[in-house]
Structures are given as structure tokens and as C-alpha cells.
Amino acid sequence: MPTRTKLESIFTAVVHRNPGEGEFHQAVREVLDSVAPALDKHPEYADAKIIERICEPERQIIFRVPWEDDRGEVHINRGFRVEFNSALGPYKGGLRFHPSVYLGIVKFLGFEQVFKNALTGMPIGGGKGGSDFDPKGRSDREVMRFCQSFMTELYRHLGEHTDVPAGDIGVGAREIGYLFGQYKRITNRYESGVLTGKGLSYGGAQVRKEATGYGAVFFAEQMLRAAGDSFDGKRVVVSGSGNVAIYAIEKVHQLGGIVVACSDSSGYVLDEQGIDLDLLKDLKEVRRARIDAYIATRPHATFVPGRSVWEVPCEVAVPSATQNEISADDADALIKGGCKIVVEGANMPTSPEAIRALEEAGVRFAPGKAANAGGVAASALEMQQNASRDSWTFEYSEQRLHAIMRDIHDRCYATAEEYGVPGNYVVGANIDGFRRVAEAMLAHGLI
């Protein structure tokens, strides 16, 4: 059977076995659409049913999370951890707390994580987890009680050699602190490497907080360099205003670009003088406020409620909010606005129709599994420092991150050339990540 026909039937089976999980289907489709030439080169992968096995998580954990709010009312949420693939190392990937979380989202994120982690070249497998709990509007004590209940069930599946969660949407330093405290309490072990993204006072690593945003911009810097260009004077739009967005904005400004707009789920702010980062950090990291509060301090800026930030003309776009936030219409707006490069800081923020439109218009496009791998790479560096009871300086940690992102860029670029599609970072990332996982799975036998 021709490879593409075989992949089509594997995809049909994945949809059948995982009904109603649209995001997971979308992530699988993108990888299967890329890897046919690698399978043709390596018939041993098909013989060992590597693709079929890679699409099936090794383990899926779903659990009840009961907790009590400040008024004494009991709430029940659902917790998830999908341990997707451990061929390269312990399961590694973040936890997302957001009301939209269900199994299909956790599986898409876990599937992406497998290839992303492989691309870092570090010894980490792929997993992801989370809950449909909404931390928005909850007090610190409510968040703490939720995290304690969540960890009271999850702890038995974790360990520095088994499964190592970190943050994602709705899970930052505050949540990681509560989760770590409860793990330590239940197990009576100070196992620093069981979570990453920890605070610097108890085993966290320099640059982990900044790493995903910085890393995405380092990746964009390499794409620009490959075309003989740089960030100097570039007009940039970043979506979101959370962890990834804030540090992407910081690095763009350090490299000489200007970020004129960013957003949250209520709308976007446009500041032609460049986003004021101290103000944004205060709003989002300290006050946990909505983005419209930005204009109270910067009255020349405008807040545009309920509209897409992609209507703002820019040369470089860094989607850093959530999945499928760039529709086909948004892609058209970006193209009309003169956008030349889209670099995914978020996971799968660009819909398949939008990717097609961008590619047809000659916009260079970097998929999240390559471009946002800096976060998990810095997590692996945090695990390394925890294991050796060491802590590195900010400067050294940033140098390591920069070198890792350059290496990921260069391998995606070279793999795309090797497979006859120069400049196609989607194919480069999918094939390079896939080959690394496939080789390890072959070596381990049928498990």
C-alpha cells in the first residue's frame, strides 16, 4: 500500500478511536501529513508500527478534584494527566488550568510535546495535564486548596524519573509553589526535580520564566538571519499577555524591534510607541487585571474590545495565547498588513486553513513544536541543576537557551532541505522530531 494511503487509514483509525477530540485529530493530521517521506526512507518504522504506537498515549489518567471555596461551597473539577511517550526520557510537559480543558486538548498538547521535546535534543519524553478549573477571579487560598487537592491524587504518578509537570495556561509560579508544597508534604521527600518552573528560592532555575517567550524570539531571529535580515526596527504584534507573551515582547524590544499590540481574551491594546513592559508586567503578573486597564496609564494607547489583534499591520507576528487563535480570515489580514514571518509562541495557535494561506502567500512560518521549545528546554536545564544541586547564572542560562534554539532552528532548516522542501519548518520539525522518537522506540522493542 502506498505510504500516503496507509497514513490516511491510520488517521481514520485515530479519529474513530478518539471521537469528539478535534484538537487531537488536528495535531495528529499535521504530523502525519509531514512524515511520509521519512517512512519511505525507513521501512523498519512501518514494520514496527511506530506511527500507530506514537498516536496512542502510553497512559491516560483522569481523576476527581474536590475542593472548597472561601464561602465553604464544595466544587468538583476534573483532573487529567496524559503520559504520552517515554521513549526519550521521563514524561515532561505542563499543566493547564482553564475551563475549556478536556481530554482532547490535553491529548493534543501531549502529542505535540513528544516531538517538541525530541527537537530539544534533551532526555525528556512527552506528557501534558491539567484541569477544567478556572483560576480567574479565585482568591490565593482557593487556588491553594484546589492545587492541594489536585496533587493529592496526581502525586502517585509523578517522580523526577517518571513524570515531571510544569506550567501552562493558568499555571504559573503561584500554582507550581502550591503543587510542590503538597507533593513534598505527602511524600515526605524534597524531590526538587519533580516539577519545573519553581520559584528561585526553592530550586527554580534562572531564565525558566522567560524561556518560552525568549526562545520563540531567538527562533525568529534565526529565521530572519537565514534571510539576511534582523529584528532591528521591525514592527511586531504579539497575542496574549501571559507568561509567553510578556517575555516574547521583552526580547523583541531587546533585539531592536517594536511590539505595538498585545491582547487578552477581552480584546487588544494598540500602543504605537511600543508596549510598556513594566506596566504590562504589573497588570498581569502582580494585579492580575484585564488588559483594558493598560490605557489608564498610557492614554495615547487604544483598547479595542472583542476584536482580533491580527488586524494590526505588522512584519512579524508571534501568536502567544491559545490554540486556533489565527483563523483563515486572520491570516488574510496578516498578509494584507505586510506580515512576513509568523512564529508560534503558543501551541497550535494557527488553524490549518491559516497555515495554508500563509504558506501560499510566501509568509515564513515556524510551528510551535520548534519555536516554543525553549520553555521545556529550560525545564530540562532546571532538572539538570536540581540533579547536581547546582544553580547557574542568568547570563549562562540564557546563553544555553540561545544555543539550543539556534540548534533547533538549524536542524529544522537542514531537514527541510534534505527532504526537498527548503524553508518548510513544519516538515523540518515534524520529521526531525519524529525520527528521534522512532529510533528510540525501535531500540526499546515492542513496548
Ligand SMILES: NC(=O)C1=CN([C@@H]2O[C@H](COP(=O)(O)OP(=O)(O)OC[C@H]3O[C@@H](n4cnc5c(N)ncnc54)[C@H](O)[C@@H]3O)[C@@H](O)[C@H]2O)C=CC1
Ligand atoms: N508557559 C510555557 O512555558 C509554555 C506555554 N506554551 C503555550 O503558550 C500559550 C500561552 O501560555 P502561557 O503564556 O503560559 O499562559 P498564561 O496563562 O500565562 O497566558 C495566556 C494568555 O493568553 C490569553 N488568552 C487566552 N485565551 C485567549 C483568547 N481566546 N484570545 C486572546 N487571548 C487569550 C490570556 O488572556 C493570557 O494573556 C499556550 O498555548 C501554551 O500552551 C508553550 C510552551 C511553553
Ligand SMILES: O=C(O)CCC(=O)C(=O)O
Ligand atoms: O516546561 C515544561 O515542562 C513544559 C512546557 C510546556 O508545557 C510546553 O512546552 O507546552
